[in-house]
Structures are given as structure tokens and as C-alpha cells.
Amino acid sequence: MxxxxxxxxxxxxxxxxxxxxxxxxxxxxxxxxxxxxxxxxxxxxxxxxxxxxxxxxxxxxxxxxxxxxxxxxxxxxxxxxxxxxxxxxxxxxxxxxxxxxxxxxxxxxxxxxxxxxxxxxxxxxxxxxxxxxxxxxxxxxxxxxxxxxxxxxxxxxxxxxxxxxxxxxxxxxxxxxxxxxxxxxxxxxxxxxxxxxxxxxxxxxxxxxxxxxxxxxxxxxxxxxxxxxxxxxxxxxxxxxxxxxxxxxxxxxxxxxxxxxxxxxxxxxxxxxxDGEGATRFITIEVGGARDVAEARQVGYAIANSPLVKTAMFAGDANWGRIVMAIGKAGVEGLDPARVGVALDDVVLLEGGEPHPDYREERGAAIVARPEFTIRVGLGRGDAQARLWTCDFSYEYVKINAEYRT
CATH class of the missing domain: 3.60.70.12 (L-amino peptidase D-ALA esterase/amidase)
Structure with a gap:
């Protein structure tokens, strides 16, 4: 798979x-x-x-x-x-x-x-x-x-x-x-x-x-x-x-x-x-505009490890609210939502903390239906950046780990 x-x-x-x-x-x-x-x-x-x-x-x-x-x-x-x-x-x-x-x-x-x-x-x-x-x-x-x-x-x-x-x-x-x-x-x-x-x-x-x-x-x-x-x-x-x-x-x-x-x-x-257990999506996460690399990775991992983000990606659901949630919970001190931007590949979802006026649900859905895509985040705090790789969570992940010892 x-x-x-x-x-x-x-x-x-x-x-x-x-x-x-x-x-x-x-x-x-x-x-x-x-x-x-x-x-x-x-x-x-x-x-x-x-x-x-x-x-x-x-x-x-x-x-x-x-x-x-x-x-x-x-x-x-x-x-x-x-x-x-x-x-x-x-x-x-x-x-x-x-x-x-x-x-x-x-x-x-x-x-x-x-x-x-x-x-x-x-x-x-x-x-x-x-x-x-x-x-x-x-x-x-x-x-x-x-x-x-x-x-x-x-x-x-x-x-x-x-x-x-x-x-x-x-x-x-x-x-x-x-x-x-x-x-x-x-x-x-x-x-x-x-x-x-x-x-x-x-x-x-x-x-x-x-x-x-x-x-x-x-x-x-x-x-x-x-x-x-x-x-x-x-x-x-x-x-x-x-x-x-x-x-x-x-x-x-x-x-x-x-x-x-x-x-x-x-x-x-x-x-x-x-080859992540049960993976159906290979997801690159790029976080820029951070004060340092550690901060960029902190946000990237918050997105990459969110079960809600990962299950939405498995479903091909461009539920970008879950991405925003993960950014907000990452624990970045003094993060200003009004400076944050989010995109799926070249489709801008959020700009300056507000939904992009040209965004349409079908455009986001077309991106996350692909086997590979990139989630791009700009924090508007500095020049540091980081790139991470993750995958989705599927039914098969649960099955593999439920049966791991049998």
C-alpha cells in the first residue's frame, strides 16, 4: 500500500x-x-x-x-x-x-x-x-x-x-x-x-x-x-x-x-x-516565516502528528480548519494569526489569517485527492524554514497495529 x-x-x-x-x-x-x-x-x-x-x-x-x-x-x-x-x-x-x-x-x-x-x-x-x-x-x-x-x-x-x-x-x-x-x-x-x-x-x-x-x-x-x-x-x-x-x-x-x-x-x-503503515498519501509540510528552525519544526510536527489532519487527508477532505487548529495548538509563543498563511500546493487557503477570497472547496479537494501534495504554512515571524514528511492515517493503520502480535 x-x-x-x-x-x-x-x-x-x-x-x-x-x-x-x-x-x-x-x-x-x-x-x-x-x-x-x-x-x-x-x-x-x-x-x-x-x-x-x-x-x-x-x-x-x-x-x-x-x-x-x-x-x-x-x-x-x-x-x-x-x-x-x-x-x-x-x-x-x-x-x-x-x-x-x-x-x-x-x-x-x-x-x-x-x-x-x-x-x-x-x-x-x-x-x-x-x-x-x-x-x-x-x-x-x-x-x-x-x-x-x-x-x-x-x-x-x-x-x-x-x-x-x-x-x-x-x-x-x-x-x-x-x-x-x-x-x-x-x-x-x-x-x-x-x-x-x-x-x-x-x-x-x-x-x-x-x-x-x-x-x-x-x-x-x-x-x-x-x-x-x-x-x-x-x-x-x-x-x-x-x-x-x-x-x-x-x-x-x-x-x-x-x-x-x-x-x-x-x-x-x-x-x-x-510506506507508513496503511499510508495512502505522502505529504510534505513546509513551514516558513519562523523565527528559527526549531519553531518551524514545532509547527510542522503539530500538523504532521494531528490525527484529525491525518484522517482528513486519508478521506481526501480539504478540511483546512484542522490545519489551522494544529498550527494554533503548536505552542508558538506570541503567534499572531493575522500574519499566518496556509496553502495546499499552489492553492491558497488562508492569507493574513483570513480565508482567501478566491478559494473554492473543489480546488482544495482536488489537491488532497492526489497521492502526493504539500501543505505550506507561513508564520510571518522571521526567515527560518523547515521541511517535514508525513503520511495519512487510514483504516489499515488501525488494523495493522491491532493485529501486530497475532
Whole structure:
């Protein structure tokens, strides 16, 4: 039911990355649900993670490992079980999976980062996962990005991936990423799970800066339902396989590589929204005339997360009063309604706080009947602006989440 979204094609291999998949029957049998990503020695890895206080066991271990070492050699990802709210037993389960990967690849357990997604509050089927790790290791291949994208899906209807190639002074650099996520999405950092790799020789500081800048303009600008997952994780791996000179933040090549990373992350973030659970509309929200970006996003999220706005959009109902309501409830101090404007694409609904004299209901209805459109808001307070992406709420969203554990 994804909105104008199809399976990714032509995902480019990244030198220094191999991927392998296996079936562990984590939630149900009959599909690959365990992904192993091996990184070349010397890779730099940076990560950003959920702000949810109930951070899942794998998120806790990732944070520990990234503080302890920069020499990450592998990522282990499972779908079907979040290993969240599982206490000390969940931490031990995650440690045992990383130890199994370390044994298979010949590295230290702290050089393996674990990631999980799926049902919260249940223990991992540990023995089945441990038995599947050697199978995933035996399956490692450089060109397996498409299979990897399918393996990490949960309620996703379409796998999500994107690639870019950019010419630098040291040669062509590739950036490829995959993501999963369709519900429980308002990240405050990333989407539920996203893994991006490049063969550029980035410094650790440049890797971290490129990731954070990309996330801020991509995954931090999407919402499906306002809920922040316990497992949100986004990782950038730079394998240092192109060129001989390190690329620092001030290097001319850094601008090229970081732009490609940002493009991949934006495409992945939009894929998440296009495949939002039960989505039938892909909605861009542009808020301008704000005093700062934070204020623009505050208003944008108030609109994007309003159930009344989202259900009206699902119905194809240009009930713009709900948009005005959401702007007014956003909590912007000193907002002057007489300076606010609202439009659907190029159809002006509200200007100077009053209904536009040329607006006709059928014009608005024609816009929201489309699978994609933009809600534009001007606050009349400054020059700052922000762009967010969201989707509608359909009957299918309720059905998917009502039946999530059955």
C-alpha cells in the first residue's frame, strides 16, 4: 500500500562491506530475518540512537561499544523481536549474539554492534539465532544489499534502499544505505533502523559529523504516528577503501561525500513515510516565516502528528480548519494569526489569517485527492524554514497495529 514506492534496484556494492542473511524463525518461520554486515579492518563507524528512556538492550550495547572502540568489524541485525524492556536477561542475550558473530569472524565481541526490531517485551529466541549466525557468515557477499534490505523488514510492505556515486579527488566514492520502518516513527534521531556505508576514507570526526548532519535533514524530519521507538538506530560506516589520504571535515572532498550521504538518508527517510503503515498519501509540510528552525519544526510536527489532519487527508477532505487548529495548538509563543498563511500546493487557503477570497472547496479537494501534495504554512515571524514528511492515517493503520502480535 506504499505511496509511489517500489523495490530498490541497482543498489551499488560498497568496497569493504559484505552482507549475509539467514533464517532464524525469530517471529515466524519461512523468511530470512537475520542480517550480518562485515566491515573491512580500519573502518570508521558512527551511530545515533533513540532518545526513548526504554532504550532496547542492543541500543545500550551499541552505545557502550562505540565509546570503547572505534574498530568496529560487524553489525548483526534481527527482525521480529526488539529485545526491548527485557532487563538484564535481554542484555545477556544481546551479548551472546555478538560473541557468536565474533567467533565466526575472528574479532572481539565489542567489535560487533547488535540491532533488533520487532515486538517489545519478549526475549530473543536465542538458540535459533545462535544457530543462524554461522549460516549468515557463510552467506557473506559484497552485492547482497537488496537481500539485506528485505531481511530487516517487519510490517514494511516494500524494502528500502538507495545509492549514490560521487567523483572525488581520490576517485569515485560509493554510498549505499538500507532502512526499515513504517510505524512507531517519530525518531528524534533516526528511523527505526538504518545502515549506510561508504568506501570513502573519512576520519572518525568526519564520519560522525556527516552522519549527524544527514540525520538532521532526513530522519529527524519524518513522522508517521509521533511514536519514538525503543530501538531507533542509524549507523554510518566508512570503510576507507578509496584513496590514500584521509578526508577531514575541512577537506573539499568532504562536502561531496557528505552531500551524497545526506541524499541517501533523505531518500531512505522518505521511503519510510511512503510506506507508513496503511499510508495512502505522502505529504510534505513546509513551514516558513519562523523565527528559527526549531519553531518551524514545532509547527510542522503539530500538523504532521494531528490525527484529525491525518484522517482528513486519508478521506481526501480539504478540511483546512484542522490545519489551522494544529498550527494554533503548536505552542508558538506570541503567534499572531493575522500574519499566518496556509496553502495546499499552489492553492491558497488562508492569507493574513483570513480565508482567501478566491478559494473554492473543489480546488482544495482536488489537491488532497492526489497521492502526493504539500501543505505550506507561513508564520510571518522571521526567515527560518523547515521541511517535514508525513503520511495519512487510514483504516489499515488501525488494523495493522491491532493485529501486530497475532
Amino acid at each position: 506504499a505511496v509511489n514506492l517500489s523495490e530498490p534496484t541497482n543498489l551499488l556494492p560498497v568496497t569493504g562491506v559484505r552482507l549475509g542473511v539467514a533464517e532464524a524463525a525469530i517471529k515466524k518461520p519461512g523468511r530470512n530475518d537475520l542480517l550480518l554486515i562485515e566491515l573491512a579492518e580500519g573502518s570508521c563507524v558512527a551511530g545515533v540512537f533513540t532518545r526513548n528512556a526504554f532504550a532496547a538492550a542492543p541500543v545500550q550495547l551499541c552505545r557502550e561499544s562505540l565509546k570503547a572502540t572505534s574498530a568496529i568489524r560487524a553489525l548483526l541485525v534481527n527482525a521480529g523481536n526488539a529485545n526491548a524492556a527485557t532487563g538484564s536477561a535481554g542484555l545477556e542475550d544481546a551479548r551472546r549474539t555478538t560473541a557468536a558473530v565474533a567467533a565466526a569472524l575472528g574479532c572481539a565481541p565489542q567489535q560487533v554492534l547488535p540491532f533488533s526490531t520487532g515486538v517489545i517485551g519478549q526475549r530473543l529466541p536465542l538458540e535459533r539465532m545462535l544457530a543462524a549466525v554461522p549460516k549468515a557468515a557463510a552467506d557473506l557477499a559484497a552485492g547482497a544489499w537488496a537481500a539485506a534490505a528485505r531481511t530487516i523488514m517487519t510490517t514494511d510492505t516494500v524494502s528500502k534502499g538507495a545509492s549514490r556515486r560521487v567523483a572525488t579527488s581520490q576517485g569515485d566514492v560509493t554510498v549505499t544505505g538500507i532502512a526499515k520502518g513504517v510505524g512507531m516513527i517519530e525518531p528524534h534521531m533516526a528511523t527505526m533502523l538504518a545502515f549506510v556505508a561508504t568506501d570513502a576514507r573519512l576520519t572518525p570526526a568526519a564520519t560522525d559529523a556527516a552522519l549527524r548532519a544527514a540525520v538532521d535533514e532526513s530522519f529527524n524530519c519524518v513522522t508517521v504516528d509521533s511514536d519514538t521507538s525503543t530501538n531507533d538506530s542509524c549507523v554510518l560506516c566508512a570503510t576507507a577503501q578509496v584513496g590514500t589520504r584521509e578526508i577531514g571535515i575541512g577537506d573539499a572532498d568532504y562536502a561531496l561525500v557528505s552531500a551524497a550521504i545526506r541524499e541517501v538518508c533523505i531518500e531512505l527517510a522518505q521511503c519510510v513515510v511512503r
